Amino acid sequence: MTWLVWRQYRAQAAIASALLAALAAAIIVDGWQIASRWHSALVGCAGNGGCLQQTALVNGVMSDLPYFALIVPAVLGMLWGAPLVASELEARTSDFAWTQSVTRTRWLAVKAGWLLLAAAACGGGVAALTTWWSGPVNAQSATAFTPGQFDTQGIVPIGYAVFAMALGIAAGTVARRALPAIAVVLGGFIALRLLIADVLRPHYLTAVTTYFNVTTTFTPPGQAWVLAQGGVSPTGQVVARGWGDLEPALPAACQRLLPGSPTAKNGGSLNSVFSCMQAHGWRGFVTYQPAGRYWPFQGIETGIYVLLAAALIAVAFVVVRRRDA
Amino acid sequence: MSTAIETHELSKRYRRARALTECTVTVPEGRVCALIGPNGAGKTTLLRILAGLVRPTGGAALVLSGEPRQDPAFLAEIGFLGQEIPLYRRLTAEDHIVAGAHLNPRWDAAHARTRLAELRIPLDQRVGELSGGQRAQVALALTLAKRPRLLLLDEPFAALDPLARRNFLAALTTAVTDAAGLLTVVLSSHLVSDLERVCDHLILLAGSRVQLAGDIDTLLAQHRVAQQAEDVALEELILAYMGADAESAGTFLATAGEES
Numbered sequence: 053m054t055w056l057v058w059r060q061y062r063a064q065a066a067i068a069s070a071l072l073a074a075l076a077a078a079i080i081v082d083g084w085q086i087a088s089r090w091h092s093a094l095v096g097c098a099g100n101g102g103c104l105q106q107t108a109l110v111n112g113v114m115s116d117l118p119y120f121a122l123i124v125p126a127v128l129g130m131l132w133g134a135p136l137v138a139s140e141l142e143a144r145t146s147d148f149a150w151t152q153s154v155t156r157t158r159w160l161a162v163k164a165g166w167l168l169l170a171a172a173a174c175g176g177g178v179a180a181l182t183t184w185w186s187g188p189v190n191a192q193s194a195t196a197f198t199p200g201q202f203d204t205q206g207i208v209p210i211g212y213a214v215f216a217m218a219l220g221i222a223a224g225t226v227a228r229r230a231l232p233a234i235a236v237v238l239g240g241f242i243a244l245r246l247l248i249a250d251v252l253r254p255h256y257l258t259a260v261t262t263y264f265n266v267t268t269t270f271t272p273p274g275q276a277w278v279l280a281q282g283g284v285s286p287t288g289q290v291v292a293r294g295w296g297d298l299e300p301a302l303p304a305a306c307q308r309l310l311p312g313s314p315t316a317k318n319g320g321s322l323n324s325v326f327s328c329m330q331a332h333g334w335r336g337f338v339t340y341q342p343a344g345r346y347w348p349f350q351g352i353e354t355g356i357y358v359l360l361a362a363a364l365i366a367v368a369f370v371v372v373r374r375r376d377a
Numbered sequence: 378m379s380t381a382i383e384t385h386e387l388s389k390r391y392r393r394a395r396a397l398t399e400c401t402v403t404v405p406e407g408r409v410c411a412l413i414g415p416n417g418a419g420k421t422t423l424l425r426i427l428a429g430l431v432r433p434t435g436g437a438a439l440v441l442s443g444e445p446r447q448d449p450a451f452l453a454e455i456g457f458l459g460q461e462i463p464l465y466r467r468l469t470a471e472d473h474i475v476a477g478a479h480l481n482p483r484w485d486a487a488h489a490r491t492r493l494a495e496l497r498i499p500l501d502q503r504v505g506e507l508s509g510g511q512r513a514q515v516a517l518a519l520t521l522a523k524r525p526r527l528l529l530l531d532e533p534f535a536a537l538d539p540l541a542r543r544n545f546l547a548a549l550t551t552a553v554t555d556a557a558g559l560l561t562v563v564l565s566s567h568l569v570s571d572l573e574r575v576c577d578h579l580i581l582l583a584g585s586r587v588q589l590a591g592d593i594d595t596l597l598a599q600h601r602v603a604q605q606a607e608d609v610a611l612e613e614l615i616l617a618y619m620g621a622d623a624e625s626a627g628t629f630l631a632t633a634g635e636e637s
Binding site: 053054055056059060063143145151152153155157373377 | 425428429430431432447448449450452453455456457459461463464465466467468472473475476477479480481482516519523
């Protein structure tokens with residue numbers, strides 16, 4: 053069975069390898085330049101944080117390179133996953149394959165097994181490259197944990213690749229046609245990724261909230277993921293959309309001190325507002341996922357996608373075994 | 378003599394239509410059975426149930442003394458060739474022969490290669506680039522290389538010209554002779570003239586039901602007596618029993634005339 057899978061996919065595998073090699077070359081060349089810019093900045097700025105922050109690391113369009121860690125999984129799911137069973141049914145080659153001395157279960161297990169493995173390998177390969185590429189950017193802006201960056205680094209792209217492939221296989225098996233299955237992969241992958249990243253991911257582990265004196269500032273250490281920040285009034289009213297939105301919630305005495313307010317003395321200053329808030333019992337807060345949870349989160353998210361993939365593959369098995377061919 | 382196929386009130390309903398209704402037939406081992414009927418009579422459904430590709434919704438089928446099932450031992454005994462000549466168009470005949478060797482416990486690759494060489498069919502050309510007749514010959518050679526005990530052929534020469542049809546039937550006859558009574562064949566078609574030459578058993582389906590089934594010589598003899606005729610051709614016998622489904626009989630007649 054493995055021989056037949058290899059024979060069926062060897063031409064496509066060659067094309068895919070060539071394209072992935074080209075992508076790898078682009079990431080490596082660009083990543084090399086980013087790394088050298090970062091190193092010269094480290095030397096040139098001599099420990100000056102502001103100078104480091106202002107160094108331009110990434111070149112225009114190239115800033116989109118990491119998104120290949122999402123594109124490659126989706127494309128593999130559409131081009132290899134969706135037709136895996138569907139195109140055999142469309143061309144009726146399933147009649148040939150399913151009347152050899154191999155059960156349909158084994159046929160699907162071997163075929164899907166190799167393609168899921170290929171998806172994991174491609175997802176992992178691209179993720180390794182984009183993770184390396186992002187190294188200096190992570191160091192500069194400490195954003196590895198934030199949405200967008202988190203999704204294109206580490207091990208999550210492996211989960212996405214396995215999931216997209218499984219979604220394609222299951223959709224193609226149920227729909228019996230490749231084209232609708234391709235649409236399902238595209239729509240399903242995008243929708244589920246948005247849903248999980250926006251709704252579920254912030255709650256994998258209970259976020260940490262730190263309260264602090266409003267006259268000072270607090271930044272969570274390392275590459276933490278800040279979910280919300282703002283102020284809390286003495287009565288417990290939380291204003292979480294940043295300092296700008298605080299204004300209407302402030303005590304009248306403090307509003308008067310805001311810069312631009314006609315009653316402000318000497319044009320007013322934010323510091324005097326903060327002191328006023330402190331005096332009225334306000335505190336600042338930051339709700340965040342600490343930097344140390346980066347890898348647990350990567351593990352949890354990868355696990356979710358792998359479990360979903362397993363459920364989809366189970367559906368494909370049931371349909372292939374039970375439904376008339 | 379043992380039985381290759383035995384069905385009891387075998388039925389298949391799809392959401393909208395009945396494909397097969399209470400089909401009870403027996404085919405002894407070693408026979409070449411013609412499965413005749415107009416389009417939509419249920420021939421394909423019956424063959425696909427026997428091959429284990431379709432599940433019946435009622436009744437039972439015994440194929441080589443077991444129910445058709447997903448089991449390598451059962452699948453190894455069945456050779457199936459579908460109407461659409463299902464082959465991987467981008468793979469060569471040689472690719473298919475090698476694949477078969479990986480997928481079957483007993484696989485006569487040498488026989489398949491010899492057969493195709495005799496027919497001057499290139500082994501290294503993509504199957505999709507071969508003619509319809511050549512493709513059918515490749516598919517038959519592959520099906521026979523499996524060394525099945527039951528060969529199920531669903532309108533294998535629907536798309537073939539008369540010469541290719543004759544070659545195909547010759548190949549089939551040789552295979553049956555070589556198997557010395559151990560190979561049973563069920564062959565569906567609506568071309569009575571072709572089937573007459575190779576078949577000794579008959580199942581006539583119309584409107585999803587069995588109209589007539591049995592040994593061809595016995596059926597002809599019975600019909601002669603009933604009609605008090607001196608000689609009866611197979612085609613006359615068949616048309617006589619199509620009466621139960623007059624409309625499809627008309628279509629059947631027209632089709633038969635057109636294609637023979």
